[in-house]
Amino acid sequence: xxxxxxxxxxxxxxxxxxxxxxxxxxxxxxxxxxxxxxxxxxxxxxxxxxxxxxxxxxxxxxxxxxxxxxxxxxxxxxxxxxxxxxxxxxxxxxxxxxxxxxxxxxxxxxxxxxxxxxxxxxxxxxxxxxxxxxxxxxxxxxxxxxxxxxxxxxxxxxxxxxxxxxxxxxxxxxxxxxxxxxxxxxxxxxxxxxxxxxxxxxxxxxxxxxxxxxxxxxxxxxxxxxxxxxxxxxxxxxxxxxxxxxxxxxxxxxxxxxxxxxxxxxxxxxxxxxxxxxxxxxxxxxxxxxxxxxxxxxxxxxxxxxxxxxxxxxxxxxxxxxxxxxxxxxxxxxxxxxxxxxxxxxxxxxxxxxxxxxxxxxxxxxxxxxxxxxxxxxxxxxxxxxxxxxxxxxxxxxxxxxxxxxxxxxxxxxxxxxxxxxxxxxxxxxxxxxxxxxxxxxxxxxxxxxxxxxxxxxxxxxxxxxxxxxxxxxxxxxxxxxxxxxxxxxxxxxxxxxxxxxxxxxxxxxxxxxxxxxxxxxxxxxxxxxxxxxxxxxxxxxxxxxxxxxxxxxxxxxxxxxxxxxxxxxxxxxxxxxxxxxxxxxxxxxxxxxxxxxxxxxxxxxxxxxxxxxxxxxxxxxxxxxxxxxxxxxxxxxxxxxxxxxxxxxxxxxxxxxxxxxxxxxxxxxxxxxxxxxxxxxxxxxxxxxxxxxxxxxxxxxxxxxxxxxxxxxxxxxxxxxxxxxxxxxxxxxxxxxxxxxxxx
Numbered sequence: 001x002x003x004x005x006x007x008x009x010x011x012x013x014x015x016x017x018x019x020x021x022x023x024x025x026x027x028x029x030x031x032x033x034x035x036x037x038x039x040x041x042x043x044x045x046x047x048x049x050x051x052x053x054x055x056x057x058x059x060x061x062x063x064x065x066x067x068x069x070x071x072x073x074x075x076x077x078x079x080x081x082x083x084x085x086x087x088x089x090x091x092x093x094x095x096x097x098x099x100x101x102x103x104x105x106x107x108x109x110x111x112x113x114x115x116x117x118x119x120x121x122x123x124x125x126x127x128x129x130x131x132x133x134x135x136x137x138x139x140x141x142x143x144x145x146x147x148x149x150x151x152x153x154x155x156x157x158x159x160x161x162x163x164x165x166x167x168x169x170x171x172x173x174x175x176x177x178x179x180x181x182x183x184x185x186x187x188x189x190x191x192x193x194x195x196x197x198x199x200x201x202x203x204x205x206x207x208x209x210x211x212x213x214x215x216x217x218x219x220x221x222x223x224x225x226x227x228x229x230x231x232x233x234x235x236x237x238x239x240x241x242x243x244x245x246x247x248x249x250x251x252x253x254x255x256x257x258x259x260x261x262x263x264x265x266x267x268x269x270x271x272x273x274x275x276x277x278x279x280x281x282x283x284x285x286x287x288x289x290x291x292x293x294x295x296x297x298x299x300x301x302x303x304x305x306x307x308x309x310x311x312x313x314x315x316x317x318x319x320x321x322x323x324x325x326x327x328x329x330x331x332x333x334x335x336x337x338x339x340x341x342x343x344x345x346x347x348x349x350x351x352x353x354x355x356x357x358x359x360x361x362x363x364x365x366x367x368x369x370x371x372x373x374x375x376x377x378x379x380x381x382x383x384x385x386x387x388x389x390x391x392x393x394x395x396x397x398x399x400x401x402x403x404x405x406x407x408x409x410x411x412x413x414x415x416x417x418x419x420x421x422x423x424x425x426x427x428x429x430x431x432x433x434x435x436x437x438x439x440x441x442x443x444x445x446x447x448x449x450x451x452x453x454x455x456x457x458x459x460x461x462x463x464x465x466x467x468x469x470x471x472x473x474x475x476x477x478x479x480x481x482x483x484x485x486x487x488x489x490x491x492x493x494x495x496x497x498x499x500x501x502x503x504x505x506x507x508x509x510x511x512x513x514x515x516x517x518x519x520x521x522x523x524x525x526x527x528x529x530x531x532x533x534x535x536x537x538x539x540x541x542x543x544x545x546x547x548x549x550x551x552x553x554x555x556x557x558x559x560x561x562x563x564x565x566x567x568x569x570x571x572x573x574x575x576x577x578x579x580x581x582x583x584x585x586x587x588x589x590x591x592x593x594x595x596x597x598x599x600x601x602x603x604x605x606x607x608x609x610x611x612x613x614x615x616x617x618x619x620x621x622x623x624x625x626x627x628x629x630x631x632x633x634x635x636x637x638x639x640x641x642x643x644x645x646x647x648x649x650x651x652x653x654x655x656x657x658x659x660x661x662x663x664x665x666x667x668x669x670x671x672x673x674x675x676x677x678x679x680x681x682x683x684x685x686x687x688x689x690x691x692x693x694x695x696x697x698x699x700x701x702x703x704x705x706x707x708x709x710x711x712x713x714x715x716x717x718x719x720x721x722x723x724x725x726x727x728x729x730x731x732x733x734x735x736x737x738x739x740x741x742x743x744x745x
Contacts, residue, residue: 066576068172094417132511133388162243193302196233198311206241215326238499351385362497379471619650634663
């Protein structure tokens with residue numbers, strides 16, 4: 001299979017170079033080698049043209065796989081058209097430790113796991129059992145390969161870019177389309193070239209590269225762009241370190257991120273049992289990096305170039321409440337005072353798909369060994385989530401887990417846990433202001449533990465341990481001392497650990513269940529009375545008319561992420577039941593008129609109620625509703641529930657200053673209108689109690705603006721123009737009621 005792939009890959013890249021008469025970036029090579037229709041080869045304009053691609057794989061985590069597979073089941077196919085996998089990692093709560101938490105999760109989520117396993121078996125999909133590991137670590141160990149293209153129903157799918165794979169987070173509808181054998185549509189991304197010079201030193205780690213870059217680009221600076229790393233600095237980074245960098249590229253809005261193939265890539269492939277792929281990639285390595293002309297003159301070929309000097313990169317601390325609030329560790333002491341951050345670090349959490357590799361755990365344990373040897377007790381709770389069974393069992397053999405346990409750390413299940421809000425935190429007051437540090441990728445308010453006053457800061461694994469040892473956010477391990485149990489001042493030294501285990505990874509049962517050759521006789525398990533799973537019914541098609549006087553549901557203020565639109569945590573259990581999960585719609589969004597959450601005014605009863613309840617009223621009794629929002633609406637995860645819930649509750653359109661890429665696509669896929677204020681100041685015209693009309697839909701066309709009229713409660717009106725990015729195919733989705741409806745026409 002792979003020999004055929006690389007032969008075809010090289011021919012397609014050569015064809016593109018010959019036709020365009022110019023060198024190619026690494027990103028362009030992979031994209032042009034994956035065109036769905038080879039006869040559509042042309043030099044697509046970055047950030048403008050829509051392109052149809054043919055991914056090699058689909059990966060799904062259990063929380064989003066439910067809706068993706070429910071949609072795929074409606075496509076009428078007998079088997080997934082591309083290699084696909086389901087990973088059970090999101091539904092496991094972190095509470096007392098893996099030995100207790102995993103059996104409890106298997107019991108609590110039994111019907112969901114049985115559904116996922118039965119669907120996987122029926123349609124030829126790999127199924128990874130609960131406890132097998134976090135989707136992106138498992139994909140890296142088993143499926144990712146240089147030059148490949150994958151889509152995944154999780155925003156951190158770009159993790160596979162550490163192995164030179166173009167891996168993109170999408171909604172479940174996109175996954176269902178690709179598994180059905182359809183093309184996958186994407187606007188041709190812009191390409192941001194990030195040149196890495198030098199080599200990391202001291203306490204600096206690969207995580208600090210992306211923490212620094214997040215501060216440069218902000219949470220929307222990478223939107224509709226692929227970040228391509230190049231330069232001598234890439235050669236010193238291990239494969240899992242590169243994956244960490246790619247993983248968190250989602251936090252700047254990037255479509256994906258990617259590193260070129262090198263010896264570290266080959267080493268990781270060899271260590272994880274894929275020597276054949278490593279050998280082939282080595283043979284075709286010139287095709288798995290940017291052309292020399294690009295590297296010698298990057299400003300000419302990348303849409304933007306950023307340089308980072310690894311020699312002088314220091315550890316970064318990002319937060320609180322947003323992953324792009326970047327600070328050097330040396331700046332934190334002053335910022336703690338200036339911003340009144342709680343200085344006491346109460347918990348340090350290591351894990352998530354971003355930092356749960358063998359080396360991540362090894363470096364953290366190495367620093368912890370220093371603390372034990374120097375008689376320094378931990379000052380904060382330490383929680384560990386290994387990335388996979390393979391990582392866990394190897395870390396056990398190499399005494400890494402013993403080091404954690406001897407220091408008092410709690411080893412949680414190989415799963416997402418606290419990173420996705422699955423942390424049953426034991427605390428004296430869940431409203432109390434407090435500080436935690438994590439190696440995760442996001443730190444939105446309430447995300448980890450549900451407490452709006454938890455100040456979460458994102459750091460590397462070694463910095464998380466340093467904070468657990470010192471117990472102070474103002475601590476700088478590069479220059480500050482800590483007290484041992486005898487009161488002596490002690491300095492910590494920068495940790496070190498091999499990127500790969502010297503004795504190799506252990507041989508173990510990884511937790512994979514492969515499907516049978518023929519699944520025709522397998523029955524998908526869904527209980528008709530289930531509160532967690534529900535067969536999907538098609539959304540109604542467009543009625544052919546403009547939207548006239550729909551009620552304003554909510555005018556959101558400030559950041560409105562997918563966490564605000566469709567919270568995770570305890571709501572994860574309803575991810576397969578659209579009606580039930582819709583009760584959480586926009587409950588975290590701040591109402592611009594009263595600065596409160598989940599409290600909006602019903603324009604007819606004049607009472608304040610939950611957003612979802614008010615939306616139901618407008619859906620069932622009036623003409624539906626409309627949401628107004630600010631910048632980067634839908635930032636965060638790939639969860640399409642944040643688009644399906646408004647659609648189900650009768651929301652006709654979202655009018656925002658701007659959208660995050662995945663969420664905008666998800667809205668389009670579900671037959672909703674995703675519109676942007678042509679003049680962003682028009683957001684200020686929206687008033688409580690407004691009736692909103694959107695005209696021009698009968699002539700809905702690409703690049704053609706629509707007209708919005710606000711009828712205020714005092715009878716006065718305001719009219720303004722809104723833009724959209726719909727192409728003809730996406731307009732057909734709108735008219736059909738959804739992309740899936742259009743597929744079935």
